[in-house]
């Protein structure tokens with residue numbers, strides 16, 4: 001899974017990227033022309049627990065790739081404009097994090113001259129809408145010509161889906177707000193549209209006014225505005241203090257915990273971002289355990305046991321017989337597979353079993 005970090009210049013994209021990927025970019029890299037990417041391990045206390053118990057040779061966390069996107073340029077007209085390089089990178093992301101600047105910093109002026117959350121969000125959305133409209137318009141034109149020649153039903157279906165999307169975009173509705181049926185989503189996939197991607201809005205708060213436990217209050221105010229403006233489906237928001245997160249990432253775990261307590265921050269931005277990204281994308285984890293390896297796997301919600309087996313190995317999909325399943329919480333509660341079995345918490349499930357977040361699974365195969 002890949003998540004692209006986007007936003008206006010100097011909003012804190014690279015700052016967020018550095019804190020979540022724990023990489024250090026030097027100043028020459030910050031003025032970069034290339035996107036940075038890094039794979040991070042998804043922190044998971046459940047996996048940590050299992051690793052303590054099984055003492056495996058190897059522990060493997062689920063992984064997400066983050067990309068620090070660049071290439072948004074301010075045009076002479078004052079509007080934002082995307083470069084081709086930026087667009088091609090963004091198109092491959094599964095979801096986007098849009099960083100919105102709320103911090104003041106006189107040394108680094110905001111590109112639009114002032115702090116204004118809704119204006120910045122809308123600037124970005126507009127560019128995305130225009131980019132999608134351009135792609136769809138072109139395709140509609142081509143399809144109409146083809147249909148005249150071929151009179152093909154499949155093409156006609158595609159045309160009707162695209163016309164529907166065109167109308168939404170024309171009403172300035174991002175496509176992620178619209179609940180499109182699975183087949184239509186499938187059909188649209190090849191266009192790599194931007195407004196269809198789940199979006200996490202990451203508010204980079206102003207730390208200069210931070211006081212004891214002010215984090216919660218700051219966030220509430222902004223969230224209220226976002227809710228009133230009706231940010232729609234497949235859109236969520238989180239808030240963080242870019243400056244403080246950078247400092248936190250240099251602390252030891254104990255120091256960081258004390259520091260966060262002082263400001264009423266209950267969890268690091270990384271953990272909250274990942275949790276929100278998972279829920280936006282409809283993702284969840286299951287575990288495999290043993291002496292060799294304890295591992296977290298990422299799957300979509302609603303995936304069945306056979307599909308989950310295929311995630312581990314394609315052979316497991318084909319040769320699937322049964323899945324041994326016990327939920328992580330039950331395993332911890334009873335302390336062993338044997339005890340869990342006694343209590344009826346350990347089960348043999350068929351291929352149609354819908355895997356739950358936190359299931360520990362062993363695949364029986366032929």
Ligand SMILES: Nc1nc2c(ncn2[C@@H]2O[C@H](COP(=O)(O)OP(=O)(O)O)[C@@H](O)[C@H]2O)c(=O)[nH]1
Pocket residue numbers: 007008009010011012013014015016030103104105108204205206207241242243244
């Ligand atoms: N005061 C303050 N400065 C920040 C914050 N986040 C980023 N900056 C600074 O703003 C500048 C631009 O940040 P950067 O992450 O490079 O923005 P990008 O252009 O979106 O990648 C850098 O000098 C950062 O140190 C923040 O939360 N507070």
Ligand SMILES: [Mg+2]
Pocket residue numbers: 013014015030070
């Ligand atoms: Mg940057």
